[in-house]
Amino acid sequence: MSQRIFEGLKVLDFANNVAGPGAGALLSDYGAEVIKIERPIFGDDTRTWRSGQFDSISWYTWLNRGKKSVTISLTDPDGLAVIKKMAADADVVLQAFRPGVMQRFGLDYESVAKVNSSVVYCSISAYGQTGPKATNPGYDQIAQAYTGLMDMTGQPDGPPTRVSISILDHSTGINAFGSTCAALYHREKTGEGQHIDVSLVGTAFSMIDMFEEIAEATALGISVNAKRVGRFTVSPGAGTYQGRGNQYCEIAANNEKLWLLLCQAMERPDLITDLRSDSELSRMKNAPLLHSIIEDWVASFDDINLAVEKLDKFCVPCAKVNSVGDIVSDEHLLARGAITDIPAPTSMQARGVETIRARGPWHVLSKTPLQMGKAPDLGEHNVEVLTRYGLSAEEIGILQEKWNKSK
Incomplete structure (x- = not known):
C-alpha cells in the first residue's frame, strides 16, 4: 500500500467529547500521529459514556480510534512545560476549550505560533472565538435551539424538536477536519500556519434552509417564519x-x-x-x-x-x-465497508475481545484508503511519547503519581 496521506504529520489533540475528537480521528484515519492529551485519572468525558456491552466505551472507542493517549495535568507547571515542548513541534493543534482557556495556559494560537509559526491551530467551540456569545458554554442541542434548527424540526402541531443524533457535533468535526486539510494545503504551498475557528453554531447556521427567503421577506417588512412540516414535504408524492x-x-x-x-x-x-x-x-x-x-x-x-x-x-x-x-447489519453498507470491525482497545483485547463492530470509512479513496486503528487506553502511550521530550520513564512515573494524587 502507498504511503498514507498524512503519514509523518503530528497532531496534538486537546479536544474532549465529540466534535474535536471526531476531527482528530479522521486525521488519524489518513495516517497522522494523533497524540491525545487527557486529564489524569478521568480522561475524556466519553470514557464514562458506557454502552453496557462488555462494559465497553463505545463513544470513546469510535471518536478516538487510532490515537495515542498521554495523561498530563495542564494545571501543574511541570505538565505545562512538557505540553509547551510538544506544541512547539506539532503540525496541528486541535482544541475545544471555551475561548480564553488556552490563553490562560499560554497555549493559545498566538503563543504557540511564536515558537511554531507553521502550526495549523484549530479551535472548536459552541459560538466561535469572537462575538458577544463567544465565551458562553454550549452543546449540540444548544446550537440547534439557538440557530432555529430545532424550531424547524418536528410535527406542525408539536413543540420544537431536537434532532436526536448529535448532528452538529459530528458535522462540526467534519468541518474542522476539512478546514484543517485546507490549511495544511496552504502551508504546503507557502510554509505558513494559521488559526482555524470552527463552531457548532456556525455549522448549524450553514444548514438552515429557507434563510434567504425569510431574510428577504423580513427586509421587506413581511412577518414570516419557517414552519415545521413534519411528515409532509414541499411536493405531494x-x-x-x-x-x-x-x-x-x-x-x-x-x-x-x-x-x-x-x-x-x-x-x-x-x-x-x-x-x-x-x-x-x-x-x-x-x-x-x-x-x-x-x-x-x-x-x-x-x-x-x-x-x-x-x-x-x-x-x-x-x-x-x-x-x-436494522442498519447495523445492512448488506449494502457491509458490502461497501461502511460497517466494519476495528481493533479493540488493548485492555479489552486482554479480556478476549479482539475487535469492535463500528462504522467504517465513509471517504472512499482509490489510492490511499483510510485505515482505522484502535482507541488507546488512558495514558497508554505516556512513556512512548513523553520520553521524546527529555523525560525518563522514572520521571514520567513520578509525575503521573503526583498528578493522580492531586485529583
Missing part, C-alpha cells in the same frame, strides 16, 4: 408513508417525471390526468388527499419491503425507514 405493522417508507417523487413513475408503480394511471394531480400546482392544492392515496397503497402490502421493491422497479427514489437496529 414526496414524504413519509406508513405501512402495516408501524413500518414506514420515504418516497421522493417530487417532480413531474418521478410523479409519473410513482403513478405507474401504484398502477394508478388515472392520477396522471386527474385534475387534482395533473400538475405540481394541483398536487399542492390537494396534498392531504394524495398523501392518503399513496399511504393506502403502501399499506396494501403485508411487508413494506414489498412496496419498496415495487417502487425500485420503477426507479422511484425510496427507502424503508430503518431503525438503527
